[in-house]
Amino acid sequence: MLRIFHPTMIACSMFYEYRTRGGVVTTPPDTGPFTGRVAVITGAGSGIGRAATIAFAEAGAHVLGVGRRTEALHRTAQEHAGIAVLATDIRATNAGQAIIDAAVGRWARVDVLVNNAGATAVMPLADTVADRITEMFDLHVTAPSMLAHAALPHLRHTRGTIINISSTYGHRPVAGAAHYAASKAALEQLTRCWALELATDGIRVNALAPGPTESEALRAAGLPEPMVNQIKQDEAARIPLGRRGHPDDVARWVLRLADPAATWLTGQVLTVDGGLELT
Template sequence: MAHTTDRAITDLFGLDVVAPSLLAREALPHLRRSRGSIVNISSTYGHRPLPGGAHYAASKAALEQLTRSWAVELAADGIRVNALAPGPTESQALAAAGLPQETIEQIKHEEASRIPLARRGDPDEVAAWILRLADPATTWLTGRILTIDGGLELT
């Protein structure tokens, strides 16, 4: 927290709150015609503390609240709104943050050791749940935050 900058906070909320809001607004006419759905991407840290990443957690918590509020607001139009909250998942995010490989491996090991299923998620697992939430056959699910994190939320 001591090293937080206003720019970093603004960028984070721009990506996790403002961008989905603007995208949803622009998609709204199509969603109303098609009775489509919105699937937001949160994080397990949208509803659990993340020491050293409080603003990230707060931006995801805001997105989860948008999800619930939009679900109620758009239900009359037949639009479902849900969010997926993955736990630690394999990606290039740690490398993109400029962390050295040794640090990346240490983080991955520490994360996996806290997850009951003892591993980080695979991007294909996340994608499969996005498709399930967006599936037009999923007709009676809205306003939900689905956490897929190998059981991390239970610890």
């Protein structure tokens, strides 16, 4: 039976810690390469964020999974006792500081920040509106920047790492989604600049650029089901390895980039897309 302990209001958000009695989640975080370390992951309710949150917990980390949808976060938290969740919109004023404060207040440190939260926008130039451009850059550029800003003192202390989740389309053109692609390109450049800036602090900054991966993003963008299915079929047909990605395909590389043993890797954008960028 799932219990929710100590719900605390933080900047209009809810922070939950999960324990069980006789339920699925019955053990403390596993022993692994991230034992004793703390990871903060955005977009943890589904897709890559959910898979990465579970993978970090299974590798021994304490994980704060962040997202907007409380019920989706509950489902993620039920997968492992090492996961706590915070329901908030990362674009909200002071959300970045509130998120980091929640992690530090619970575990007294931050070692890994994974800027994963994102959204797809199908927006041809003929249909472009300023508000949607702002939304894309708020989500993919401004919010990750403010989270990294808030985490910086703690990452300096732990000589931690930042992983930004970009997209193949951050460096490969795509028709009809130029502003989505441009916001991801900006995130990749932030990765390189931060890596150079923070190297003397021992903080590594890298990015992962997944290709089309199974998630709720297309439906969340408001596309009708027949269009979603057609897009998925078209994408799979263009990928040399013949299929769209699974969140676990990407999550395992998030862990590898964040691995404490990867001490000489920074400023890189690793593309994991089944060979799509080669076409």
